[in-house]
Amino acid sequence: MEQKIVFDERWAKVLTGALSFSCAIAAFAADDRQEQGQSDDAVQLDEIVVTESWPQFKSLNTTEMTGKAIAKKQSRISDTSALFDDVPGVSRYGSGGLSSLPVIHGLNDDRVKVQINGMSITSACANHMNPPLSYIDMRNVEQATVVAGITPVSVGGDSLGGTIILDAITPRFATAEEGTIFGGSISSFYRTNGEAFGGSVTLNAAGEHVALSYTASHTESDNYKAGGGFKVKSSQYEAQNHSMTLALGNDDHQLVVNAGQQNIPRQGFPNARMDMVDNDSTFGNVRYKGKFGWGNLETRFYYEHTRHEMNFLPDKRPGDMPMKTVGKNLGYLIKAEIPLTDRDTLRIGNEYHRNELDDWWPPVAGSMMMGPEIFWNVRNGERDRIGTFAEWEARWTEEWSSLLGLRHDHVSMNADTVQPYSSTSMMHRADRLAAGIFNGRSRDRTDDNFDLTALVRYTPNDTSHFEAGYARKNRSPNLYERYAWGLGSMAMYMNGWFGDGNGYVGDPDLEPEVAHTISATFGWHDARQQKWEVKITPYYTYVEDYIDVDRCPVTPGTACTAANLRATDGFVFLKFANHDAQLYGVDVSGKALLGDTRFGQFTGRAILGYVRGENLDTGDNLYHMMPVNGKLTVDHQWGGWSNAVELQLVAPKTDVTDVRNELKTGGYALVNLRTGYEWKHVRVDAGLDNLLDKNYDLPLGGAYLGSRPMAYGTALPGMGRSAYVGVTFTF
Structure with a gap:
């Protein structure tokens, strides 16, 4: 109780001070504009930057965020995947408060390529509670990039839907005139819903050729409340992150060594049967970039190690059911960019990624169901991928340019024999049967996948641009899709990262997914690209051997019964299958300068997204398809003061998948308010999300499993009204 009082007093001071800053904004705004030398007609549409040079041919559907665009979101939410909430075609589906999974054009999770500081990290959990984006705190992100759609082969592989790239804050070198420099930042935030709070510190020291930085952050939250005050159980979380970076370099060469550690002692999952009760991760990353007479060279080597444990948090259910996982990721990248002529550029590269996984469930003393032996869910799982690519960019004229790439990925997988909790008990008969079948067959699998990307861009004038392309992309199954084997109800319920409460079993004979995508982008804007812009992107993807599910075939003595085949409601048991x-769908986005007055600049923004997914073999809908959704935002910028009013609109979700008994959700509208002010060394952000405290269900949230007993039929509710404030001091 004493700690609670200390918390309230400490954060009340932070909140009071920050709100005092916000209340003083209007009084200081005009003076600050004059001090900064900004005129009333200055155009500042810099929150999301879309450029033309990453790589040199950057898809028109590539979005970069840096600086203020990232800083404005750090106080609102702790989930790093939320950085992309305003990007057309990108959504995320509900999971833990730190671990939402990204969706691009209906393709989700492992189908999206995610790189964290160049590292490929695979979830080390049967419920994907530690996806790649959870391994970096939002306040340690310097640049966030998303390619929503066709991805160049040089930045994609073993994925279908798009690419997300996050780069952490790197130290800058001092100039010769500066000598040695020191600096950093301190930030804190508080959110009323869930009483979430946290903070971070960054320290930098640099000379002309050596730079060092350290970043640490802490964040935690209690369970959040839905609209109307309903408390959503198992939605609490806590996390600490530490990272240190050493950079050595000059104008032409740079070596960066980065190491870090993360601990998540608790994270509830309201749409899963289990919670995360511990997650410890360490990583090391070495990167070299150099410029030579023939071109540019980049090399990278990384290693990451995770120890993960699932169990029940106290508010989900009583009891003890430990499930432990150890995951390892290591890899390298060698990439060269070679200008062949003034017109032609060649990029070639080779990369390797190895994922190792052990997933076991220790016996529980005195339990007949969970003992007396170790249950091996995945034992010595191995997934090796080696990829080689070549990419040719050509700028034919001022109006025409193209990109053509070819990639080959060799994927090999294997796993050792497994065992159930007991080799004799009748209670474990189903899993004994399944283990015997699994152990008696070959588990070594090899895939050879070929990717092809072709893009062409036409820019006829300074007010329009058009792009069209085709991509053939591949993804091999993950270790759980191929090697989850149990046929008992508990074993099947414990495997599945879809938030639907259903049980899953894998299939070693799954084929890789092969996606054929065609897409076009039509864009119009003013000559300076500062006053208005409209962009429309229709797309179509046909996927051979899409990894969907069937009801598991009837197997006597297991959870796969005839009643399971016929069930039209309730939780069911499913087997991964190729179809x-x-x-x-289509993405539409636009912005327009509404007014430029003596009281600041007003800008309107709008995005609209539609996607439809269908299983062509069964006629069923695909799972986790976001219904029609959009956002309308009016931004106000006056010197260092920024404000926004946002209306978020989501249609009812009626196209659901029958095989999973997916729940329908209603449509809703949310109103969000933002304000912030930036002085030379201080930034304050405040806002109010879900202003009207709307009670709504998340269309991609899945089933709410926080009730006792876990019951089918309730969708996961979204967060109710939440006020927040954040303060950042730089020095």
């Missing part, structure tokens, strides 16, 4: 599928 042909199609996804199609």
Whole structure:
């Protein structure tokens, strides 16, 4: 109780001070504009930057965020995947408060390529509670990039839907005139819903050729409340992150060594049967970039190690059911960019990624169901991928340019024999049967996947641009999709990262997914790209051997019964299976300068997204398809003061997947308010999300499993009204 009082007093001071800053904004705004030398007609549409040079041919559907665009979101939410909430075609589906999974054009999770400081990290959890984006705190992100759609082969592989790249804050070198420099920042935030709070510190020291930085952050939250005050159980979380970076270099060469550690002692998952009760990760990353007479060279080597444990948090259910996982990721990248002529540029590269996984469930003393032996869910799982690519960019004229790339990925997988909790008990008969079948067959699998990307861009004038492309992309199954083997109800319920409460079993004979995507982008804007812009992107994807699910075939003595085949409601048991599928949709986005007055600049923004996914073999809908959704935002910028009013609109979700008994959700509208002010060394952000405290269900949230007993039929509710404030001091 004493700690609670200390918390309230300490953060009340932070909150009071920050709100005092916000209340003083209007009084200081005009003076600050004059001090900064900004005129009333200055155009500042810099929150999301889309450039033309990453790589040199950057898809028109590539979005970069840096600086203020990232800083404005750090106080609102702790989930790093939320950085992309305003990007057309990108959504995320509900999971833990730190671990949402990204979706691009209906393709989700492992189908999206995610790189954290150049590292490929695979979830070390049967419920994907530690996806790649959870391994970096939002306040340690310097640049965030998303390619929503066709991805160049040099930045994609073993994925279908797009690419997300996050780069952490790197130290800058001092100039010769500066000598040795020191600096950093301190930040804190507080959110009323869940009483979430946290902070971070960054320290930098640099000379002309040596730079060092250290970043640490802490964040935690209690369970959040839905609209109307309903407390959503198992939605609490806590995390600490530490990272240190050493950079050595000059104008042409740079070596960066980065190491870090993360601990998540608790994270509830309201749409899963288990919670995370510990997650410890360490990583090391070495990167070299150099410029030579023939071109540019980049090399990288990384290693990451995770120890993860699932169990029940106290508010989900009583009891003890430990499930432990150890995951390892290591890899390298060698990439060269070679200008062949003034017109032609060649990029070639080779990369390797190895994922190792052990997933076991220790016996529980005195339990007949969970003992007396170790349950091996995945034992010595191995997944090796080696990829080689070549990419040719050509700028034919001022109006025409193209990009053509070819990639080959060799994927090999294997796992050792497994065992159930007991080799004699009748209670474990189903899993004994399944283990015997699994252990008696070959588990070594090899895939050879070929990717092809072709893009062409036409820019006829300074007010329009057009782009069209085709991509053939591949993804091999992950270790759980191929090697989850149990056929008992508990074993099947414990495997599955879909938030639907259903049980899953894998299939070693799954084929890789092969996606064929065609897409076009039509864009119009003013000559300076500062006053207005409209962009429309229709797309179509046909996927051979899409990894969907079937009801598991009837197997006597297991959870796969005839009643399971016929069930039209309730939780069911499913087996991963290949099917042909199609996804199609359109992204629409636009912005316009509404007014430029003596009281600041007003800008309107709008995005609209539609996606439809269908299983062509069964006629069923694909799972986790976001219904029609959009956002309308009016931004106000006056010197260092920024404000926004946002209306978020989501249609009812009626196209659901029958095989999973997916729940329908209603449509809703949310109103969000933002304000912030930036002085030379201080930034204050405050806002109010879900202003009207709307009670709504998340269309991609899945089933709410926080009730006792866990019951089918309730969708996961979204967060109710939440006020927040954050303060950052730089020095």
